[in-house]
Amino acid sequence: MKKRVFVAGLVHESDSFNPITAGERDFPVFRGEAMLRRRVDNDAATGILDTLEAQGYEVIPALFTHAVPNGLVDREFYLQIKDEILTAAKAALREGPIHAVTLELHGSMTVRDFGEAEGPLLEELRSLLPGVPIFAALDMHATMTPRMFENCDGFAAFQQAPHTDQRETGIKAAQMTVAALEGNAPRLPAMAWVKVPLLVAGEQSATDVEPMVSLIREVRASEKKPGVLAASCLMGYPWCDNPDSAAGILVVARDRALAQAEALRLAALLWERRHDFSFQTEAYSEEEAVDLALAAALTAEKPVYLSDSGDNPTGGSSSDCTGLLSRLLADERTRRLPTPALFGGIYDPDAALACRGRVGQALTLTFGAKFDRKTSRPITATGVVMGFVEDWEGSAVALFRTGNVDIVLAEKHIGYVTPALFTALGRDAARAQLVAVKLGYLTPGHAALAGRAILCLSGGSTNEDLKSLPYERLPRPMFPLDRDFPYDPGEHLSLKG
Numbered sequence: 423m424k425k426r427v428f429v430a431g432l433v434h435e436s437d438s439f440n441p442i443t444a445g446e447r448d449f450p451v452f453r454g455e456a457m458l459r460r461r462v463d464n465d466a467a468t469g470i471l472d473t474l475e476a477q478g479y480e481v482i483p484a485l486f487t488h489a490v491p492n493g494l495v496d497r498e499f500y501l502q503i504k505d506e507i508l509t510a511a512k513a514a515l516r517e518g519p520i521h522a523v524t525l526e527l528h529g530s531m532t533v534r535d536f537g538e539a540e541g542p543l544l545e546e547l548r549s550l551l552p553g554v555p556i557f558a559a560l561d562m563h564a565t566m567t568p569r570m571f572e573n574c575d576g577f578a579a580f581q582q583a584p585h586t587d588q589r590e591t592g593i594k595a596a597q598m599t600v601a602a603l604e605g606n607a608p609r610l611p612a613m614a615w616v617k618v619p620l621l622v623a624g625e626q627s628a629t630d631v632e633p634m635v636s637l638i639r640e641v642r643a644s645e646k647k648p649g650v651l652a653a654s655c656l657m658g659y660p661w662c663d664n665p666d667s668a669a670g671i672l673v674v675a676r677d678r679a680l681a682q683a684e685a686l687r688l689a690a691l692l693w694e695r696r697h698d699f700s701f702q703t704e705a706y707s708e709e710e711a712v713d714l715a716l717a718a719a720l721t722a723e724k725p726v727y728l729s730d731s732g733d734n735p736t737g738g739s740s741s742d743c744t745g746l747l748s749r750l751l752a753d754e755r756t757r758r759l760p761t762p763a764l765f766g767g768i769y770d771p772d773a774a775l776a777c778r779g780r781v782g783q784a785l786t787l788t789f790g791a792k793f794d795r796k797t798s799r800p801i802t803a804t805g806v807v808m809g810f811v812e813d814w815e816g817s818a819v820a821l822f823r824t825g826n827v828d829i830v831l832a833e834k835h836i837g838y839v840t841p842a843l844f845t846a847l848g849r850d851a852a853r854a855q856l857v858a859v860k861l862g863y864l865t866p867g868h869a870a871l872a873g874r875a876i877l878c879l880s881g882g883s884t885n886e887d888l889k890s891l892p893y894e895r896l897p898r899p900m901f902p903l904d905r906d907f908p909y910d911p912g913e914h915l916s917l918k919g
């Protein structure tokens with residue numbers, strides 16, 4: 423009889439500075455067979471399913487759900503999803519044993535008026551399935567917690583930012599599961615976690631620049647050592663005011679001493695390089711960024727890209743701050759661009775839906791600053807609806823032209839990760855002189871088009887200036903908020919197995 427592995431995915435990165443509560447309308451849920459049918463490129467859950475099936479295991483699919491990073495998650499929604507996963511496990515137990523559990527989690531999912539999402543889920547699975555190995559794939563920006571560590575036998579996190587190795591990470595989590603099930607009795611690895619009191623804005627942890635190039639090289643070298651199953655550099659998540667916030671190193675190995683030695687060594691390296699985290703691209707204040715981008719765009723042969731990094735929905739922000747867009751609309755040089763600038767985009771359900779059935783028509787719209795009302799003000803403008811797509815990854819999207827800027831208005835909280843969104847709305851980003859996107863570092867699709875990439879240090883709930891954030895619950899001392907304090911990795915070591 424095939425051994426049975428229970429698989430589920432619950433993935434979100436939750437920004438406590440973003441006033442939106444992310445819930446049912448943001449999370450598509452793929453239950454049971456639908457989860458098995460959902461196979462996606464560069465996806466950890468797909469890597470888990472493919473690997474377990476190829477190795478001859480019976481997969482019991484519970485559910486998979488994820489949403490673009492956003493504000494804290496709705497408590498009722500979370501409790502319902504957690505309950506569904508546990509109910510699926512109980513139903514599976516009635517039909518036979520569950521031999522192992524493999525999950526895809528993020529590791530920085532936080533629930534409003536509740537707290538961490540992943541620890542309680544792992545804890546309840548563990549108590550339902552005592553002695554059953556549990557493994558999980560995580561995001562590189564995971565925040566490890568004691569409850570997560572205690573209730574899981576091994577984690578493997580993405581090692582690339584942008585996250586191009588999600589499938590590979592899912593495969594690693596599945597392979598740890600397979601390794602644990604090889605013999606007659608489950609064979610659990612050891613795991614070491616060393617907390618590093620460090621906050622890094624995501625845009626400073628791109629893995630194609632230092633210090634991440636060297637750090638990840640070391641992490642991968644560690645993983646190649648005989649007996650090491652997974653080594654992860656967890657960068658944490660700075661945009662959540664969270665008592666568990668920190669970076670860290672996590673090593674899963676056959677042997678306790680090996681896990682400990684590797685985790686301590688890598689944690690010391692990460693701490694040593696703390697002063698070297700910096701932006702990989704040109705980074706300027708909003709005013710300077712717009713000035714430089716427009717000056718360059720007027721004579722550019724390839725698109726000049728401007729990242730609205732303080733309001734990056736893929737980092738957890740509301741995606742409705744209008745600071746950068748207002749500045750572009752107010753600058754007379756924008757009107758002189760040979761083709762309208764592209765702006766992706768503003769999350770405003772009412773404004774997006776007002777464009778439905780109105781392509782080619784003139785409209786006056788008020789949009790933006792409806793969720794995050796503190797950072798910027800709504801824009802009222804008259805323009806023409808240039809395009810409308812009913813279903814872009816589950817969201818209606820419109821292209822609204824005003825002041826020589828083509829602005830994407832989205833019904834849902836989507837990410838602006840690919841130029842294909844502009845293409846779907848009738849614009850070729852490669853032919854624009856200026857493209858502004860609510861992103862931090864450019865994703866590979868955008869980077870391939872960019873003649874120049876300028877990071878705009880704008881306002882919003884992914885503000886890159888961490889020192890300006892109103893933290894209240896963050897543990898201190900924490901670099902870079904606190905600069906000079908001693909750190910001994912050995913005092914921050916947790917060990918099990």
Ligand SMILES: [Zn+2]
Pocket residue numbers: 561562563585
């Ligand atoms: Zn991440």
